[in-house]
Amino acid sequence: MAKKKKKSPSAIAVNKQARRNYEFTESIEAGMVLTGTEVKSLRKGQISFNDGYINFKDGEAWLVGIHIAPYDHAGYSQHDPDRARKLLLHVDEIMKLQAKSEQKGLTVIPVKLYFARGKIKLQIALAKGKNVHSRKEELKRRDIAKDTARQLANY
Secondary structure, eight states: OOOOOOOOOEEEEEOHHHHHHEEEEEEEEEEEOOOHHHHHHHHTTOEEOTTOEEEEETTEEEEESOEEOOOTTOTTOOOOTTOOEEEEOOHHHHHHHHHHHTSTTEEEEEEEEEEETTEEEEEEEEEEEOOHHHHHHHHHHHHHHHHHHHHHHHO
């Protein structure tokens, strides 16, 4: 009988707009307080990171602006799709992130939602917003790299 290989954390969803609009300085793994129907909906991949961010209130971190679609077969007990969800972090991590996010131009955003060791984890990042000019420069640089790779492949 063959041994089972250990799987790497499987991604449920990735915030693609985050890499495009922000420059990450550091990232942290956090747990989330979820209901049963939210977990079942996440297993089906029904999540939207449209305008999600992390809010700090009373020494706690809250995930705001994330939409987890209602579970189809939930019956009478359905969750609120747009509710704020509490993040599970150590107090010193919360204080550090809160202090850094109060600086001008820094924010804490959700980056990736994934399964790790049977639990649903959220990767959050301390980020600084990119301006339009730097985003255009990045697109130009990527296009030039693609063109040179194409030209080298033709030779």
